[in-house]
Amino acid sequence: MKKAVKVVNILNEKQLQQLAEAQWNYQLEINEQPLEEFENDPRIAVDEDTLEVRLVETQREYSPLPNQVHRQGKLENFHEGIQVTPDSFEKSALPEG
Secondary structure (H helix, E strand, O other): OHHHHHHHHHOOHHHHHHHHHHOEEEEEEEOOEEHHHHOOOOOOOOOOOOOOEEEEEEEOOOOOOOHHHHHOOOOOOHHHHOOOOHHHOOOOOOOOO
16 A cells, blocks of 8 residues: 555646556447457448447556545446437348358
């Protein structure tokens, strides 16, 4: 805990926020596939009637920051800006083969 206290005393508020944010990782997945797999083609083909979109949150096992500062790097209320409606999708059939 002494090292964490020293980090808080050395860094300014902006640096602490950047360090806190770096402790958290987020990955968007579509039907359990990372979004990076769709980089070359923005269209997503699914065989199922259901499309599952997940934001996976991971964090480092140990943080050099006190818990209060560490939690400031976590995304909060991100889901409030997401809106999906059935008419926002383009439905099309892909050619076989």
